[in-house]
Amino acid sequence: MSAPQERRPLVVVGDTLLDVDLEGSSERLAPDAPVPVVDVAREWQRPGGAGLAALLAARSGHEVVLVTAVGVDESADRLRAMLAGLVEVVALPLTGGTSRKTRVLANGVPVTRLDVGRGRALDAPVPQAALDALDRAGAVLVADYGRGVTGLDDLREHLALRARDVPVVWDPHPRGSAPVPGCALVTPNLSEARALGGVDGTADQGRVLGRLWQAGAIAVTLGAQGALLVQGDTETHVPLDEPGSEAEPRDAAGRTPHAGRLDTCGAGDAFATAAAVALLEGQAPYESVRTAVGRATAFVRAGAATAVSTEVPYATSSDRPEPADPFATVEQVRAAGGTVVATGGCFDLLHRGHVSLLTAARALGDALVVCLNSDASVARAKGPDRPLVSQDDRARVLSALASVDGVVVFDEDTPAEVLARLRPDVWVKGSDYTDQPIPEAAVVEAAGGRVVLLPVVDGYSTTRLVHASRATTPHDHPTKETP
Known part of the structure; x- marks a missing residue:
């Protein structure tokens, strides 16, 4: 009796985003412009792009590995937390901020979308862990969102090799890279097929794209009309199943998405993911497309992407999270190929x-860690009447600055010991140190880092502010006499 065949993972490759929905009500227009004022009541989040595809694939019961570019910021932290325990993430380095798309809904109707973060996959050698993941894949889904992952030469070369042995499903993007030759299935939607194929007629588009990409099959998704499967010169329409109940869909939290409107957000990801899982399970292209049409339809009727969203509680002054561990932040940046500044x-x-120097320092890399003198260290350097502000309060204020990614408090006279642990790529001092020795420079340079002197703003120093404050006495101002 032969041994059971080893289950191999589905590997998802592509760009991951953070999708956020802000839900609220609107009963008035802004006084300064004819736009609705939305009183936000709830916030929901979910992985987007390749992250959503990986999350949906994990629901199939198969092992899922996500190969994606990951940044070091709050949005990236949210994505990691949502995927933890469900999907194995193999990180590629990202340059810039994590892409975040925020939809604002008023009374259940989308009114605008806010996009921030233009991070792209860093054009650098692909980590061996990503290539190893492809080597053990039973099938591969490429979810291209035009942010650079699919353009990495090492990754493309490896995907082309794997396409000879396992089914590769490629969900293309107009701003992305062309699918590698040999894909089992490519899944553009109708507008993407028109843009990429350059001809009229859905079947003609499919045939043109099939020859252009040397793909086994093209499935052009048609929304409510299902999909058109084109294999060589053969075309097959795969319609939706019978609609069934027209009751309003509800998500896992009991919400009726968008006041009963069917939200198609994420439907393309659901289709491509279902097709890839079906091919992994041994289905033929037609059966896999039929399965994908059915599952994408069910996904939309269940509330689409809102059904896989989690609510984000609003933080108040009493429950704000503690500052991130600076050493963990540094390791994440370093693992992603980023530059650490201190x-x-x-x-x-x-x-x-201070603010000017910190802002300029942060611009030199991907994370800035501040080495902060403890209260005892300040007292030794400045005198027994200093500091004026405790180390905990100083650390909290620094952590609240957008330019600061972490704070480490040290008790020694210099931060040399802390720097030996941090091993920053860049150590920043003010230009007022131009003619002064920098004792910690040797530690930084021994670890391969460099010292950079940045301009300081003339006329500003804590000591000067303290002296100016103490020079002003209560007698300088009139006071009321107690009757």
Whole structure:
């Protein structure tokens, strides 16, 4: 009796985004412009792009590995948390911020979308872990969202090799890269097929794209009309099943999405994912497309992407999260191929000069860690009446700045010991150190880093502010006498 065949994972390759829905009500227009004022009541989040495809694939019961470019920021942290325990993430380095799309809905109707973060996959050698994941794949789904992952030469070369042995499903994007030759199935929607094929007629588009991409089959998705499967010169229409109940769909939280309107957000990802899972399970292209049409339809009727969203509680002053572990942040940045920047100081009475230096330092890399003198260290350097602000409060204020990704408090006279652990790529000091020795420079340079002196804003220093404050006494101002 032969041994059971080993179950091999579905590997999803592509660009991952963070999708956010802000839901609220609107009963008035803004006084300064004819636009609705939305009183936001709830926030929902979910992985988008390749992240959504991976999450949907995990529901099939198969092992899923996601090969994607991951940044080091709040949006990336949210994505990792949502995928943890469900999907194995193999990270490629990302340059820039994680892409985040925020839909604003008023009374259940989308009114606008806000896009931030233009991060792209870093054009660098692909980590061996990503190539190893492809080597053990039973099928591959490429979810291209035009942000650089599918354009990486090493990855494309490996995908083309794997396409000879396992089914590769490619969901293309107009701003992305062309599918590699040999894909089992490519799944453009109708508008993408028109843009990429350059001809009229859905079947003609499919035939043109099939020859252009050397693909086994093209499935052009047609929304409510199902899909058109084109294999060589053969075309087959795969319609939707009978609609069934027209009751309003509800998501897992009991919400009726968009006031009963069918939301198609994520339907393309659901279709491509279902097709890839079906091919992994041994179905032929026609059967896999038929399965994909049915599952994408069910996905939309169940609330589409809203059904896989999780609610985000609003943070208040009493439940704001603690600052991130700076050493963990540094390791994440380093693993993603980013640049770690560090600077140090007392930062007692934060002022404009501090903010300017920190902003300029952060621009030199992908994360900035501040090495902060402890209260005892400040007292030794500045005198027994300093600091004016405790180390915990100084650390909290620094952590709240957008330019600061982490704070480490040190007790020594210099941050040399902390820098030996951090191993920053760049150590920043102010230009007022131009003619002064920098004791910690040797530690930084020994670990392969460099020292950069940045301009300081003239006229600003904590010591000067303290002296100016103490020079002003209560007698300088009139006071009321107690009757």
